[in-house]
Amino acid sequence: MGKVAVAFAAAAVLVSCSVAAVMVGRRIKSRAKWRAVVEILKEMEEACRTPVGRLRQVVDAMAVEMHAGLASEGGSKLKMLLTFVHHLPNGTEKGTYYALHLGGTYFRILRVHLGGERSYLDVQDVERHPIPSHLMNSTSEVLFNFLAFSMERFIEKEGKESNSQGVKRELAFTFSFPVKHSSISSGVLIKWTKGFEISEMVGKDVAECLQGALNRRGLDIHVAALVNDTVGALSLGYYHDPDTVVAVVFGTGSNACYLERTDAIIKSQGLLTTSGSVVVNMEWGNFWSSHLPRTSYDIDLDAESSNPNDMGFEKMIAGLYLGDIVRRVIRHMSQVSDIFGPTSSMLSEPYVLRTNSVSAMHEDDTPELQQVARILKDLGVSDVPLKVRKLVVKICDVVTRRAGRLAAAGIAGILKKVGRDGSGGITSGRSRSEMRMQKRTVVAVEGGLYMNYTMFREYMEEALVEILGEEVSQYVVVKAMEDGSSIGSALLVASLQS
Template sequence: MLTGEVRTRVEDIEKQFSVSEEFLKKAVTFFIECADKGLKVKNDPEALLMIPTFVTSIPTGKEKGVLLAIDLGGTNFRVVSVALNGDHTFDLVQAKNPIPVDLMKGTSDELFRWMAEKIHDFVKENHSNAVESGNRLKMGFTFSFPIDQTSLDSGTLTRWSKHFNIPDCIGKDVVKLLQYHLDALKVPVVVSALANDTVGTLLARSYTGADKEGKTKIGCIFGTGTNGAYEEDLDNITKLPQSIRNELKAKGVRKMVINTEWGSFDNKLRVLPNTKWDEQVDKLSPNPGFHLFEKRVSGMFMGEILRQILLDLYREGLILQQYRTEDKLPHRLRTAWDLDTEAMSLFEIDDSTDLKASELKLEQMLRLPTTVEERVVIQRLTRAIAHRSSSLAAVPISAILLKSHALDGHNVNVDVGADGSVVEFYPGFRTMMRDAIAQTQLGPKGERRLHVNIAKDGSSVGAALCALSSEF
């Protein structure tokens, strides 16, 4: 349907977002190198962070108890009560609170006081007996940002990601910050475990999956951000002091869950693809130069990449030429982050006549009238961006399974627990990711023995499972 210069330009952009089999294999090899290095040393700019979590056991599905969990993620703060039934099932009550934008850039005291107030309200409503008796409830804290974790219930923030930027919080123990404000409000809760959302996903899927499709080897997030966790041999985590490893071994511990922080894979761009639009989005982000893998994969950034390309095509005189000057373009198209991945989901699968569904969405979301040709351009660009995202998502999953020899042996199947809006709701994301996995060193045979399953409420249930294993 596209003709002339527009068609040529769109095809050029599609090529820039294409991902080859050669690239995938090279990226998997480099990921393994970065992971191995990250297990040995701290503060190497080319290594993955590979954060030891001090989670040393994986659930069996027989655990019981009632616990609290909280999840500070990308846009919402969730407070959850989890009742583990001991039969791979759980009951959950939750309250979801949108995080005020001003708190994402304020002070640590403002953010953590607000969180404590929400926990107080939740406990008062759902656990009044604990309030009256003074019996303290265990709570797991899912904190989805890079931390330097020194025990199961302590960790200092190393840097923010997503839309957060609270400088005075860097270097502080986030558990102590929250506990201080809980105690100030006399909330009968003790923060007994700190977990990244991806660690929670691994534990939650292990609890509910019950090895139906193989043991759960990876927990991963593909939503506002992206990250993954897996279980590593203690002997390989040599950056942990020998004294700590010896102490754990004396207790019979042989493995520990590692939070890879793979969103920051290849911040030096040694193998990752890089376009001018990636660079523009990076400059707009709160943490330029960091989390460059995440900025090519996760839901927070896909829509902004599309918006940047559309602006360039307008400036090149190829689309939206009814607007003679850029300041006449609809305000929302000129506003960073106003084109979201949810809209891209619709563009991706729109098969209506003349893409009428996309036309309505663009008018509703961006106040942007479009021609049929412009909507075809938007759909093709959407598909190129999403295909690159899902293909890159295959890299860390393939690398970890290869590194951990998870698929070694005959008739071995493995499970990957996944959470996040992109992997759960973006049309075809899991299928495209699996297609890319088949092109890595795992090959089609390895891909067929891999099962990617959604771990619903993974981060919250997983945080509760972390809290269950803690000493009160």
């Protein structure tokens, strides 16, 4: 071999050595990046842990806050609002009634016809539309004109042969935001939540605004009741099953109401009702306790939201927020590692990842996780390997598991307050034999998150059994109420007439 050939051979060896070294270096780097990502997941999992001991602390805190909110105005972050609902529909109602429901994402209109027997409940013409997003930060006039216009179109479709023609229509306005009631049919908006921002509306009478808009359109419709969506769900639950004492909504936001004894409402001493009880709208989205497992992602989400330092519990458990928590974790991982490829600017867009997509990824049962790949692609993250897709599923699981378990702790907190958790209420303990006398208790549940996200529902129901124990759980029935908020509100109006 000549000198030149030897030099080439030596250079070739050197080049292949350095290529190998670069490849090894890259592998080490990518292993380090993977480790960094796994570390983020581990930290997040740790911060989201909800062992049953911690859940029980949340249960106790919920019951304590409920007491405080009933004791004095402003005594707790839980407003514990009186709804002026003393009687719930019992099945004897008759006639045709309407409901118009303004939720966080959807508005719905429907008509129910009641024949005076529980079995004769005919729900007709349910319309459900997304709320046009520009309305959420428009003016009260624009918002209510739109609702009145939608109501007018609904009625026009009834046609001339409708049996309610020529008769004043009785309407329930189901309103999923906090209201301070002065009667069952009037109340002022306390604040907006769930991304709505029409500040001049705060302090105005909500039913009056709708009635005014209906009158301006010349519609012969009477706003007979202003009903929180949870109270609607409770009404439908009670109509079907009088053991229903609690209702919870898990949709865009989250809230709960329950039947309380009037003598337990210290802040309204002297409140008398013929039934001896009243429905209390807890506005539990604003619940807070140091026992809630909060992460840096929750803190950032809150700080960047339209209502910082507000609705802390809702921001951990409700549909509007779960997607955004998952997005924040993915974005953090994409900042410390290139496992998601070049950082997509879409990942920085708040609320771009919806909770519907989180459930689609979480429940993706295709072998290659094609749903996950498709949703990530929509976020500008293409061609990620299977192990990264699995990691995303894990993030969805951690966030939703925490949400479901905390939701269960909230429900158990209410059961504790009303003495239906097997412990005999907040102050006294009970013997085993007394526990056997536990009353059957139905919890009516509704909302898009609960109805459509199976894993959320399963985690919630599993944790409820864990908290209450097998024995007491036998007496607690969780019942889904599809469209319960709207149907139940119409039933409530019917019960006011009978």
